[in-house]
């Protein structure tokens with residue numbers, strides 16, 4: 001089903017990387033520095049959010065990831081489906097959590113928001129579209145399977161579906 005404004009379109013990987021610059025929860029938008037997120041403790045300095053000790057003068061302002069968590073507004077959805085998934089669910093989710101831990105240790109805005117069992121699979125939501133893409137690609141590297149990406153520019157939303 002396509003909406004008048006384009007809706008979710010299948011796209012290639014190159015385009016995917018360029019499209020990510022459009023983000024209303026943008027990490028690099030202008031903020032009076034220094035800033036510290038009161039929820040997760042990430043610090044905004046030199047134009048990016050990092051894990052660091054905030055200067056005493058830091059203002060409190062929620063980081064884009066914590067804002068998405070509060071708003072329940074994911075930037076990425078990774079839907080997992082198939083018989084292999086049902087047999088290896090725990091192992092697969094463990095791999096995704098490990099991958100997230102590595103990414104978020106370096107990039108505070110890249111986090112898994114929720115893992116929800118749906119009717120025919122599992123949906124993992126993320127605070128950042130890059131992480132959704134990376135998680136899906138990590139699954140395919142580890143277990144092969146079918147991978148499909150849909151990106152909506154209007155909504156700045158990435159949907160990845162992995163089936164095996």
Ligand SMILES: [Zn+2]
Nearest residue numbers: 037040063066
């Ligand atoms: Zn935060």
